[in-house]
Amino acid sequence: MTIPIRPILSALTRHKAGVFLIALQVALTLAIVANAIFVISQRVIYISRPTGIDEANIVIIDNRWVGALTAMQAQAKTAADLAMLRQLPGVADAYADYSFPGAGPWATLWGIGLDVNQQSPTSYSEAYFTDEHALNTYGVRLVAGRNFRADEVTPGSQLEQSTAGPIIITQDLAKKLFPAESSLGKAVYVGGVARTIIGVISDMQVPAVGTRTFAYRSVLSPIGWADVSGDQYIVRASPGQAEHLRRTLAAALYKVSRLRVIDAVDGVQSFQALRSKAYSRDRGLVILLTAASAILLLATAGGIIGITVYWVDERRRQIGLRRALGAKRSDILAHVLTENFFILLLGTSVGSLLAFAVNVALMHFLEMTRLPTFYIALGSAVLLTLGQCAALTPARRAARMSPMEATRAAIG
Amino acid sequence: MSLNLTETNRDVNHQILVEVTRDSVYKKCRGYRKAGMFIYYFNLGMRSLSRNIVITSLMILLIAVGVAGSITTYALLSVLSANPLPSRSQQLFVPQIDNRGPNRITTGGEPDPELTFHDVVALRANHEPTAQAAIYPIYLSSVPADTTIQPFAAKGYAVTADFFRMFLVPFEYGGVWSKDDDDDGSNAVVIGRDLNQRLFHGENSVGRELPLEGHVYRIAGVMEQWNPLPRFYAAADVQAFDLPPQIFLPFQRAINLKIPTAGSTFCALNYQGKGWDDLVRSECTWISLWVELPDAAGVRRYAAFLLGYAEEQNANGRFNWPGYTRLRDLDQWLKYLKIVPSEARISFIVALGLLLACTVNTVGLLLARFMRRGPDIGIRRALGASRAAIYTQYLVEAAVIGLAGGVLGILLTVCFIGNLNLVFEAKIARTVHSDASIMALAISLAVLVALIAAAYPVWRASRIQPAWQLKAG
Numbered sequence: 001m002t003i004p005i006r007p008i009l010s011a012l013t014r015h016k017a018g019v020f021l022i023a024l025q026v027a028l029t030l031a032i033v034a035n036a037i038f039v040i041s042q043r044v045i046y047i048s049r050p051t052g053i054d055e056a057n058i059v060i061i062d063n064r065w066v067g068a069l070t071a072m073q074a075q076a077k078t079a080a081d082l083a084m085l086r087q088l089p090g091v092a093d094a095y096a097d098y099s100f101p102g103a104g105p106w107a108t109l110w111g112i113g114l115d116v117n118q119q120s121p122t123s124y125s126e127a128y129f130t131d132e133h134a135l136n137t138y139g140v141r142l143v144a145g146r147n148f149r150a151d152e153v154t155p156g157s158q159l160e161q162s163t164a165g166p167i168i169i170t171q172d173l174a175k176k177l178f179p180a181e182s183s184l185g186k187a188v189y190v191g192g193v194a195r196t197i198i199g200v201i202s203d204m205q206v207p208a209v210g211t212r213t214f215a216y217r218s219v220l221s222p223i224g225w226a227d228v229s230g231d232q233y234i235v236r237a238s239p240g241q242a243e244h245l246r247r248t249l250a251a252a253l254y255k256v257s258r259l260r261v262i263d264a265v266d267g268v269q270s271f272q273a274l275r276s277k278a279y280s281r282d283r284g285l286v287i288l289l290t291a292a293s294a295i296l297l298l299a300t301a302g303g304i305i306g307i308t309v310y311w312v313d314e315r316r317r318q319i320g321l322r323r324a325l326g327a328k329r330s331d332i333l334a335h336v337l338t339e340n341f342f343i344l345l346l347g348t349s350v351g352s353l354l355a356f357a358v359n360v361a362l363m364h365f366l367e368m369t370r371l372p373t374f375y376i377a378l379g380s381a382v383l384l385t386l387g388q389c390a391a392l393t394p395a396r397r398a399a400r401m402s403p404m405e406a407t408r409a410a411i412g
Numbered sequence: 413m414s415l416n417l418t419e420t421n422r423d424v425n426h427q428i429l430v431e432v433t434r435d436s437v438y439k440k441c442r443g444y445r446k447a448g449m450f451i452y453y454f455n456l457g458m459r460s461l462s463r464n465i466v467i468t469s470l471m472i473l474l475i476a477v478g479v480a481g482s483i484t485t486y487a488l489l490s491v492l493s494a495n496p497l498p499s500r501s502q503q504l505f506v507p508q509i510d511n512r513g514p515n516r517i518t519t520g521g522e523p524d525p526e527l528t529f530h531d532v533v534a535l536r537a538n539h540e541p542t543a544q545a546a547i548y549p550i551y552l553s554s555v556p557a558d559t560t561i562q563p564f565a566a567k568g569y570a571v572t573a574d575f576f577r578m579f580l581v582p583f584e585y586g587g588v589w590s591k592d593d594d595d596d597g598s599n600a601v602v603i604g605r606d607l608n609q610r611l612f613h614g615e616n617s618v619g620r621e622l623p624l625e626g627h628v629y630r631i632a633g634v635m636e637q638w639n640p641l642p643r644f645y646a647a648a649d650v651q652a653f654d655l656p657p658q659i660f661l662p663f664q665r666a667i668n669l670k671i672p673t674a675g676s677t678f679c680a681l682n683y684q685g686k687g688w689d690d691l692v693r694s695e696c697t698w699i700s701l702w703v704e705l706p707d708a709a710g711v712r713r714y715a716a717f718l719l720g721y722a723e724e725q726n727a728n729g730r731f732n733w734p735g736y737t738r739l740r741d742l743d744q745w746l747k748y749l750k751i752v753p754s755e756a757r758i759s760f761i762v763a764l765g766l767l768l769a770c771t772v773n774t775v776g777l778l779l780a781r782f783m784r785r786g787p788d789i790g791i792r793r794a795l796g797a798s799r800a801a802i803y804t805q806y807l808v809e810a811a812v813i814g815l816a817g818g819v820l821g822i823l824l825t826v827c828f829i830g831n832l833n834l835v836f837e838a839k840i841a842r843t844v845h846s847d848a849s850i851m852a853l854a855i856s857l858a859v860l861v862a863l864i865a866a867a868y869p870v871w872r873a874s875r876i877q878p879a880w881q882l883k884a885g
Contacts, residue, residue, distance in 0.1 A: 017779060017868070017872070018776065018779065018780075021772060021775055021776040021779065022776060024772050025769060025772045025773055025776065028765065028768060028769045028772060029769055031765075032762065032765045032766070032769070036762070064551075064553055064565050065553070066553040066554070066555050066563050066565075066625075067553070067555070067625055067626040068625045068626040068627070068669070106676070109681065110681075110682060111681045111682055121681070158672065160686045160687050161686070163684050190682055191681070191682025191683070191684050192682070193684070228672075229551070229672060258563065259555065259563065260553075260563070261553050261563055261564060261565040263565075277837075280836075280837050281753065281755050281836070281837060284755065284834065284835035284836050284837075285755050285758070285759070285835070287834060287835055288759050288762065288835050289762065292481070292762050292763070292765075292766050295477055295766065296766060296769055299470075299474050299477075299769060299770055299773050300769070300773070302467075302470045302474070302773065302777075303772075303773040303776050303777060306467050306470065306776060306777040306780050307776045307777070307779070307780050309467075309780070310779075310780030310781075310783065310784055313784065314783070314784075358765075361761075362758065362761075
């Protein structure tokens with residue numbers, strides 16, 4: 001079956017307004033949907049990046065001391081809490097820190113150099129202040145070297161912390177600092193102070209959720225964290241115990257000392273809840289863009305159906321005439337669909353250019369890179385398929401028309 | 413879904429008769445014509461809603477969704493980017509001093525938004541400003557004397573007394589602490605309405621005692637509910653859309669007691685200082701300073717003073733770069749802080765795109781709808797209806813569709829605003845409420861969109877030649 005292209009095109013020129021409207025609609029939809037799919041896919045990858053820790057079993061306690069404590073008092077109270085937590089049934093391990101991976105309240109930015117006099121650091125990283133329990137608490141794997149020994153850990157807080165001592169770094173940071181050789185036993189410089197790398201662990205995300213370029217370059221520094229105002233307790237539950245612990249940990253801590261504040265609502269939270277909150281903006285944007293894209297695609301399909309139905313109706317007599325002159329039903333169907341296809345093609349071509357323009361505009365507002373052509377191709381394919389499906393019902397109706405229509409009046 | 417759109421033929425023919433009759437009737441009673449015609453067209457429009465029910469619902473739904481999306485995101489954006497103190501914009505300024513030099517990495521070439529402790533002390537010694545507020549966030553715990561009340565922690569700020577006057581803080585009871593309290597750092601405290609409710613059941617608690625972090629404070633004032641959003645006054649405080657702050661201490665008191673900031677402290681990379689004493693001497697920035705400068709001459713003098721101060725630091729060897737300072741007023745400050753999350757802007761743009769697409773769609777559907785009624789238009793025109801009459805009738809019909817879209821749009825807007833927390837953080841979502849003005853805006857926008865969408869289809873409808881239609885018939 002050959003499809004007569006020329007008559008179809010010349011028929012189209014008789015409906016300039018309708019053609020223009022559908023094409024414009026398709027173009028706008030493509031411009032928005034292609035960019036939306038791109039942003040959605042980027043954010044989904046971002047949201048689903050792993051922290052590298054035993055997320056399902058970790059519970060975080062935001063503990064605040066009441067009253068003005070001295071550093072010594074804070075250390076004693078923190079030690080008592082940790083001792084109680086570690087022997088509590090259902091607790092695998094626990095330690096205190098100022099923050100935690102991927103969704104932490106704070107971050108300490110470190111620039112790490114290979115030379116004492118280096119001007120700009122070889123790599124940025126974010127620090128954890130941990131005792132010898134941190135690796136087991138997070139469930140990260142020691143890839144090389146060893147963990148801290150208890151005698152290497154010195155007490156510290158927000159304002160007073162040791163700047164010396166060995167460090168443990170992640171694989172990602174090790175690869176960045178020493179691409180060709182083992183980093184074990186090597187000295188690196190943080191603020192002009194030499195720190196020896198004694199261990200390398202599997203990748204663990206840094207505290208700040210927004211970190212992108214050095215998201216897995218964490219450093220562990222041997223400090224038994226005990227701030228005078230309070231700490232984050234990171235607790236790893238035995239499998240299946242996390243929810244039980246989340247509900248009972250505050251009471252257990254109040255039993256050790258009542259002079260503290262653990263917020264009744266969000267003082268104790270599962271790591272997964274905290275993480276999900278940290279990405280809530282990104283998830284919100286994904287939901288929003290998905291909904292907007294779906295509405296747009298449906299609207300476009302509806303628009304195509306509406307206008308095609310009208311065209312078919314309007315040309316009842318012509319269609320009847322063609323059928324009377326020997327055109328098969330499939331010819332009519334092919335005519336309507338081909339006509340629709342040309343309009344869609346026009347729309348998607350204009351839309352592709354528009355999509356790039358929208359992308360350039362969006363780069364002002366979002367951390368966004370240039371739109372890969374793949375997303376435009378994908379968006380066009382979706383719109384062409386959807387557009388043809390939408391036109392199918394009116395096209396079938398046209399094909400069903402009897403040749404007798406040619407003889408009927410055109411009113412209505 | 414029924415797409416058989418010819419079923420209403422009989423209806424249409426009947427309606428043409430009615431319309432034609434009405435046309436001649438209305439022509440006769442001219443005085444009554446305008447208003448009467450309008451009501452009549454409105455009724456026609458209402459009746460025509462049931463015509464092509466699928467397409468009509470689609471149009472109404474599209475207008476409603478486009479309008480609701482735009483209004484919701486607009487309401488959000490306007491709340492987020494609102495100037496919290498428009499009347500004070502021209503008088504309140506934030507001085508900034510570059511103490512990082514060419515090595516700054518995270519501030520995008522700008523001086524830090526906050527100041528070091530010693531710079532705050534030095535700048536406060538200048539008496540050009542009519543008021544100065546030094547501010548830093550604090551988070552204090554309390555074990556109330558009343559043992560039935562659980563120990564709790566409250567957020568607030570350490571501020572100088574001018575803070576309350578500069579930012580127009582309203583008081584329910586009492587007021588700000590005295591100048592002596594301010595200078596000596598006495599144990600005065602101003603508390604928020606919520607805290608007063610919780611501790612003293614909303615009674616006048618001025619003069620009563622409040623234990624905080626092991627010290628006893630005397631309540632000088634209770635604020636009315638006060639929470640201008642975004643929380644522009646403390647740059648250290650990243651919780652720009654937080655709940656109202658509940659505790660305000662004299663700045664000097666907090667410094668004397670070495671109460672640490674509850675906000676972020678921005679230090680040089682690899683800062684090695686230990687303890688409070690190192691911090692107040694360091695180049696770490698953690699205090700916001702606001703100055704009130706009532707006139708342009710004062711602003712110029714203060715800007716010159718600020719630059720001079722930075723130059724002096726360069727000359728005495730603290731900086732080794734030329735003085736680099738900023739003096740932003742409240743408006744410029746809000747823009748600089750970029751408080752509005754980019755997600756709010758992008759969702760507004762997406763919603764506008766959606767509205768545009770829905771409008772284009774409606775143009776197409778209205779065109780199909782009106783042109784399908786070409787025959788009745790032709791007959792009416794042939795029987796004497798003026799072009800303007802056709803115009804009015806179809807515009808009114810479009811407005812009726814817009815009105816229906818607006819009503820549905822209001823419902824959707826209320827639903828969207830109620831569920832904003834699915835898309836935005838709860839603390840941002842709860843800043844937006846649906847009120848009468850939003851609903852009025854939704855209805856007007858919907859009708860406007862419908863009328864704009866109808867402009868071209870109506871024009872086409874009014875061009876239909878009576879003779880041509882009659883011939884075709």
